[in-house]
Amino acid sequence: xxxxxxxxxxxxxxxxxxxxxxxxxxxxxxxxxxxxxxxxxxxxxxxxxxxxxxxxxxxxxxxxxxxxxxxxxxxxxxxxxxxxxxxxxxxxxxxxxxxxx
Numbered sequence: 001x002x003x004x005x006x007x008x009x010x011x012x013x014x015x016x017x018x019x020x021x022x023x024x025x026x027x028x029x030x031x032x033x034x035x036x037x038x039x040x041x042x043x044x045x046x047x048x049x050x051x052x053x054x055x056x057x058x059x060x061x062x063x064x065x066x067x068x069x070x071x072x073x074x075x076x077x078x079x080x081x082x083x084x085x086x087x088x089x090x091x092x093x094x095x096x097x098x099x100x101x
Contacts (some may be wrong), residue, residue, distance in 0.1 A: 029071055030071060033087075037066055042062070042066070044062070048101070062101065064091075064092075065091035065092060065093055065099040065101075068092065069090055069091020069099075070089065070090060071087065072088040072090055074088075076088065089101055
């Protein structure tokens with residue numbers, strides 16, 4: 001698919017273009033996550049907090065899994081309720097407990 005932009009043509013039909021766009025997206029997601037993690041501004045939504053209780057997961061384990069986890073692009077989705085993208089991350093705690101969030 002080719003779109004005409006004001007400054008030129010942007011083509012996303014080439015595999016190289018798609019890989020570059022995906023790399024940029026992954027980089028932005030990780031940068032934002034690392035900034036929030038480092039600043040201690042990780043926000044746990046009420047639903048996530050409820051699920052943590054059901055699964056016996058504590059906040060510190062979330063921080064561990066995020067700090068050495070990875071981004072799963074195929075699980076991204078747009079939330080109509082929140083009008084924003086939701087991203088999937090998964091990782092292990094120091095006790096090798098697997099978490100996906």
